[in-house]
Amino acid sequence: MSVEFGFFLETVISGLMAGVMYALVALGFVLIFKASGIFNFAQGVMCLFAALTFVGVQEKFGLPAWLALPAAVGVMILLAWLIERLVLRHLVNQDPIILFMATIGLAYVLEGLGDLMWGSDVKLLDIGLPQGASDYMLDNFNLYVEKLEVVAAVIASILVAALAVFFQKTRVGRALRAVADDHQAALSVGISLNTIWVIVWSVAGIVALVAGIMWGSKSGVQFSLSLIALKALPVLILGGFTSIPGAIVGGLIIGVGEKVAEVYMGPFVGGAVENWFAYMLALAFLLVRPQGLFGEKIIERV
């Protein structure tokens, strides 16, 4: 294996790992969009908020990590419930753009709230995930791969698998899938729309928590965490707003593409290509396939 190729491979692997993160955030978007048609702009801030909460309860109340996790999950569920109570149910039947704007408002509230409750300084998040390079990879393939990233990828995969089971096998999961197509159908399963919203926002919150912990372990919990949400958006375009596989594949594509572009193109144009490359890629892709990777072709009717 040549050095160049090895470097390329390292870049790709590192991109894949970042892609997993994007995919996780995108997953949260997709869940909510699929179930309620709401474009939840606050998903990124939810990651930040969840991570802040997770660190915060450890710092302030001295809880151990294994207790902080359920506590943070509890907070996210409570948050979902509050959001449904205070925001969503008052905005039923409004235009999508109105709901979208409401989630931007929500993002502001969560951001301020997180800072207010847990302080706005950068926090270290260490839950004992392995750090450093994987010796195995280094020794056998001469590749530098972060252990944390591998762990993150594994956890993310488990989460995705769990979600798949949840959606395919449980009654609630099936109702959630039904609601995406037809609100009436969901009602016939015997679950009220409000409950469904709470559930789906809770699930999205938990996904955000996982993503937040992963990302936070890598680079600390700070405001910039919420910006990964902006990275997740092109993933959505690529994968389609309603497709879970799309979110995953899209995330990986963006992650890899971004890293490769940064490494190979960045030096020629002054760097920081990462900031926009994902968008340009998504945009170019959209022009070819407006419905995204896995979206269905829309037959317009009048």
Added chain:
Amino acid sequence: MTFQANVSDAMSDVTSNAATGPAPAKEPEMMLAVEHVSLSFGGVKAITDISFDIHKGEIRAIIGPNGAGKTSMLNVINGFYHPQEGTIYWQGKVRRRMKPHEAAKSGIARTFQNVALFKGMSTLDNVMTGRGLRMKSNFFWQCIHKGPALREENEHRAKVEEIIDFLEIQHIRNKPVGKLPYGLQKRVELARALAMEPDLLLLDEPMAGMNLEEKEDMSRFIIETNQRYGTTIALIEHDMGVVMDLSDRVVVLDYGKKIGDGPPAEVQANQEVIDAYLGVSH
């Protein structure tokens, strides 16, 4: 008084069936013809090998059970769908594949099965939008809203007001259409289509969801449109009474295929048509 006798004839002409009008002495002029048109969506056939024509000046009804492909047919006619097979003749010439707004420009207007008004605008603005194709003033004049732009705006307003008057919707002129009752929305939609001064007007279930009185009004408007402006009309309608009263000729579709074509009375007697409506065939 001497003119009594003729009058009653004239009156019956207006109020009842236009089909009894004077028989055409010469070959009717063709407005539009579709020949062997087929349309499918990802393998699902919506229309299969359909041919029929629409004469200039007539009221042509397209009927058939739900899912027969009627609306798809209208969508083909005004360029919204592009058939995989077949030819469309427009005013005697083969029509190339065109975009909906080009079809509109060539003189085809339509209304929709589920009212498709511009909900955020007033009745007046909705109808004015229908004049868009005929308004020519350039961007500069639009910016200052004077000179040619203002003149044009006023001229078209006058035209639009005539249509508003014709369809008796003066009282809702400045109301946002979103809040109007359904029957009035349908009327505004017709007004918008008429504002285009089309050669061919496609009406997709103009009377769906209306009560008897509204239906009568709408029938009157359709007949008057046909007579006063000489507009050729193709309409889809479920109310057989209305179809029989209004139309000169009827084409019947079922499962995307044509199963009948001719004057209302003839079609009504067609066994295949009766079966289709009763669900016997297939």
Added chain:
Amino acid sequence: MSVAEEAASARLETFPAVLLRNAKQWRDRPAIREKDLGIWQTWTWNDTLQEVRSLSIGLAELGVKKGDHVAILGVNRPRLYFSFAAAQALGAVPVPVYADSAAEELAYILEHANAHVVVAEDQEQVDKVLEISEQLPALKEIVYDDPRGLRDYDHTHLHSFERVQARGREALASDAGREALWLEGIAAEKGSDIGVMLYTSGTTGKPKGVMLSNDNVMISAVNACEAEKLTEKDEVLAYLPLAWVGDHLFSYCQSYVAGYCISCPESADTMQTDMREIGPSFFFAPPRMFEGLLTSVMIRMEDAGSLKRKMFDYFIKHAEKVGEDILNGKAVPFMDRLKYNLGELMVYGPLKNTFGFSKIRVGYTAGEAIGPEIFRFYRSLGINLKQLYGQTEASIFVTVQPDGEIYSDTVGKPAKDVEIKIADNGEVLFRSPGVFVAYYKNEDSTKDTKNEEGWVYSGDAGFFDDRGHLKIIDRAKDVGKLNDGSLFAPKYIENKLKFFPNIKEAVAFGNEKDKATVFVNIDLNAVGNWAERNNIAYASYQELAGHPQVYDMIRSHIEKVNEDLSKEPMMAASQIHRFLVLHKELDADDGELTRTQKVRRRFVAERYDDLISALYSDKTEQYTKTEVVFEDGRKGSIEATVRLSDAKTFAYAQSEAAE
């Protein structure tokens, strides 16, 4: 200006001559407007002259000549107003006919009037005329205004307005002398010629054609314009029937004389909005309309917040206290005046504004008595509303309330040039330059109504009070006697009842009976609203009318009236002993009302004969079945069991009112 034109306009004895003057004097001032196609289309006086001239000559081309009768059939439309002058310019007599006349009535009038040409508004009117055309041997041509739906009609004798005018213009263009000829024709018309023929709706019998000379209406119009200082700057809404003498005077004659602009509403439905847009300065409306408006004010205010209602009530009360005095120019304490100004800002101004009354300088009401509360309400808001007493036979004006001398219970003092005397039986007689020439083809009636000295028997009973104001109590022939010999004036009682917003119509009986009784029609709007507020469920008018609580309410109104009556020496005997609430609304389509919405007392009495006899028995309910005509023209019948109820009466009490 040509010699002929000058000659024609020098003597202003006819309206075409006035038009020539106006076209010169107020060339570019608006003469008439119509809300059409979304805006107020305007004709200047010059435009009007052009329109009238081409129409007039076009009519001449159709064969209209001096002395012919031109019927004008439709609602207020500029072209129909043009038709008046166009016909008059040819020496023909315009005969306006009520647009809502049924075919039968129409047939009678057109046949009786010998109409040669009908100018009809639209397809509906044309159809009506065509339907009866066989009965009209004199009718030669029909001209219509709105071509809608008439495209395929046989046009041998049917002409569009445009077509007639085009023919007029062609004639003008092809014959250089034609215009001079037309002007000469106008100049040749004299004041004493018949200018217009108006059919009285007539509460009894067939309508009569009142022939008014040019002088009749011209002098009346000139006098009225002077009295109210009407100028070309005034604004008037032309919305009352063309065939009614009031509209003819206010919207046609006075407009020509004073030069003011009249505006025709888009339709009857939009009358309120149109009124508000135009903001007339001179306005006329029957009491009915003022009543309706007041009711709607009260109903709409019901839903207002309590604070706003309190404010509203407070200022309305204040207006009641000082409003009329301020309007009449009397001294009012400074604080009260200040408070009234505040009220004007907060309540009166906005209220007048929503009605379109803000600019009213002179308002008339007539036709029947207006409720004193209603009358005072409008006056207290600062609207100069006056009562007018008039008749077609007088070119409307008999008495008018002069500014500053407004009493709600009188109809004012004789108008300019009008003499009035009271006959021994109480009947009011008048004589004026406006007094009609004769009834058309009805010498007997003419003789009965107008004596050799020119005095006209008004048919109304009344008297002058000590302020010199005329007070009308009833139709002279309706004033009857109870069996005990005391006076029974049904209209007087009915009007008192109708002043209650809940009572729409009342018919009193008692002539040659022992006691007085009444039929009551409830006002569906007012009572329906009341029912809603009191949680009274009802499915139909009939059910609401028969509801016991409604009876209780009506009874309380009647007892209030009885109390009032008991204080008046002449009327104390005719207190209402028993009453019923009718199960259906009295309706012009059933012949129970006239087209001007007056009760046809005798017809009602015959029709509900069974109910009347039940009122004079001691039954508590009575079954009845009535033939009715539905809106779509079908006939059917309504049946009901109507409840009968007693009302408390009061002993005659001397009071200050009776002194």
Added chain:
Amino acid sequence: MFYRETGQFKTNYSDDRAIFPIAQDRYGIMILLAIAFFVIPFTVDDYWGNAIFLPLLIYALIAMGLNVLVGYCGQISLGTAAFMAVGSYASFKLMTSFPGLDFTIVVLMSGLITAVVGSLFGLPSLRIKGFYLAVATLAAQFFIIWLVNKVEWFYNYSATGQINAPERTALMFPVTGPNAPILYKYFFCLIIVVLAALVTKNIVRGRIGRQWMAIRDMDIAAELIGVRPLTTKLSAFAVSSFLIGMGGALYFGVWLGAAEPTEAFGIDQSFLILFMIIVGGLGTILGSFLGAAFLWLFPIAFKNFMVDSLGLSTAMSEHLQIILMGGLIIFFLIVEPHGLARLWQITKEKLRIWPFPH
């Protein structure tokens, strides 16, 4: 209550479709303009001018631009700040490259350049709709900011990466640079904003505006009655960007005087403008002004209150402010999704039928 409309009737269509058909509204706007032109300029000091009136006017202009796109044409954009940046950098390059150029021309040309860039980024709108488009506009946001940051030519190779506005005049009056009097700056912005509002209103009440709204309300039906999606959407992007570009030129040239791309044109700016039109009212010119005023004044008032009156720390107040801002947006959306302009509309209707409740 104060609306006395009796006697206000229209005899032609021009009057009927006037911007202010009701006389009282005309008087009202005249009084407002009179205050803006003759009272404010002669009473305002530097603080009020720089902290309140200039940003108010400039944000109103930018909000109006975004409103054309989002409110009238229904195309959601999250890239407003990027287009402001285009306007700013265009004006900077024009000012430094052509020192003699009148600033009025600079502003107009900056608008035009932004219109071209905006149309370019509007092209995807033909294929993609709704949120897909919204996300696509983020591409503009990130790409453009990256571009002006990375390509030194844009900031004339300055060491700090900042751009600074040189002194320039409009019709001989100095309006940019640190020494330009606030009075001139204010007048300059006011005139541009008033004219822009008038022109925008003219466009939206004519054919083009109706076609925008048709696309917004029901794009398929619009196309079927002959509205060309390409030209219509691109014209909305162009007009919108033109206004935003002019706003950007004023923002940098007149108000800030200096700008650094990631701070002055960050995505938060895009959201701020979006909030302005949502709170103000989508699809109304008035709403752009009301929204700009509200979202600019409210935080200032809030901060003053928190820090000065309650003595909270600046950081604390900032957190609270951000929460409150978000909460307020949600509150507005729930209570009146059509914004302040609709509230005014409702109030006006109430006043027109006063004393009646309906």
